[in-house]
Amino acid sequence: MMSDISNKRQEVFLKGKEGSECTINLHGATVTSWKNKGEEILFCSEKALLDGSKAVRGGIPLVFPNFGPWTLGPQHGFARIKKWREDDAASQSGDGACSKVFVLEDDEETRKLWNERFRLEYTVKMEENKLTTSLKIYNKGESAFSFTTLMHTYFRVDDIDKSGVKGLKGVSYDDKVDGGQHVEDRETVRIDKNYDRIYKNCPGPVELIPDVDKPGLSRKLIASNLNDIVVWNPWAEKAKSMSDFGDDEYHNMVCVEAGTVSEQVSLAGNSDVVFSQQIIVVDQHSKM
Numbered sequence: 266m267m268s269d270i271s272n273k274r275q276e277v278f279l280k281g282k283e284g285s286e287c288t289i290n291l292h293g294a295t296v297t298s299w300k301n302k303g304e305e306i307l308f309c310s311e312k313a314l315l316d317g318s319k320a321v322r323g324g325i326p327l328v329f330p331n332f333g334p335w336t337l338g339p340q341h342g343f344a345r346i347k348k349w350r351e352d353d354a355a356s357q358s359g360d361g362a363c364s365k366v367f368v369l370e371d372d373e374e375t376r377k378l379w380n381e382r383f384r385l386e387y388t389v390k391m392e393e394n395k396l397t398t399s400l401k402i403y404n405k406g407e408s409a410f411s412f413t414t415l416m417h418t419y420f421r422v423d424d425i426d427k428s429g430v431k432g433l434k435g436v437s438y439d440d441k442v443d444g445g446q447h448v449e450d451r452e453t454v455r456i457d458k459n460y461d462r463i464y465k466n467c468p469g470p471v472e473l474i475p476d477v478d479k480p481g482l483s484r485k486l487i488a489s490n491l492n493d494i495v496v497w498n499p500w501a502e503k504a505k506s507m508s509d510f511g512d513d514e515y516h517n518m519v520c521v522e523a524g525t526v527s528e529q530v531s532l533a534g535n536s537d538v539v540f541s542q543q544i545i546v547v548d549q550h551s552k553m
């Protein structure tokens with residue numbers, strides 16, 4: 266295992282065996298690519314801006330301290346548009362795993378928007394068939410603060426018309442496109458239009474199925490200790506209005522976003538909480 270840093274694009278790499286590699290852009294500490302044994306698992310738009318001028322349109326942008334439109338600042342908060350620093354001392358490799366830790370602390374700019382003292386520690390760990398992202402949120406202040414947070418994971422799919430998401434049956438959701446609250450009654454959710462749904466208090470992991478007619482293909486299991494799952498795909502019309510997203514790219518992506526967004530989290534002063542997501546590539550031959 267080895268890693269190196271390219272100063273030009275401020276990217277950090279985790280390199281594993283058999284063509285496994287993970288790229289993290291210090292801008293937002295955004296994981297922009299994870300190749301598991303050569304297979305790219307994440308979607309990143311060809312039009313994504315990686316130079317720090319905008320949140321990255323792809324990979325795993327981190328949403329903190331606010332999911333969605335925010336009266337105090339930018340949509341989805343500032344964590345995904347701030348420059349993070351790598352904590353060299355905390356990075357590790359060995360035993361088939363390698364990890365890096367990234368840090369963001371409050372500064373003048375964040376306090377102008379959100380007057381709280383915090384330290385975020387984000388660990389990205391790559392193992393065979395598994396990527397774990399863990400966000401430790403530490404409240405450095407004396408009194409409690411509240412926030413919402415989410416790992417806005419963009420998954421690559423060959424064909425959205427064939428893909429599906431399992432594990433949401435019986436879960437209540439807010440439909441942000443057509444409005445209203447509903448309960449999911451499908452075993453496999455198929456995405457065939459603009460989807461923007463918050464599935465609340467999901468009971469367990471969800472699975473991304475690449476082709477519902479070919480059950481033998483490898484699936485992605487998304488497990489976390491976060492309560493909610495947002496399923497998002499802009500579809501054709503909205504795609505055209507996004508400057509950093511190709512008109513046809515909606516065919517090849519779906520966001521399955523683990524977060525705690527339906528309710529605010531209150532974190533007492535001088536305490537921390539850790540939220541983790543594991544993306545596991547499961548094929549017929551892999552052990553779980």
Ligand code: BG6
Pocket residue numbers: 320340341417441461462495497522
């Ligand atoms: C999703 C939201 O998480 O992110 C959508 O539910 C939003 O409403 C989407 O459109 C993309 O947001 P942004 O700010 O990256 O364009």
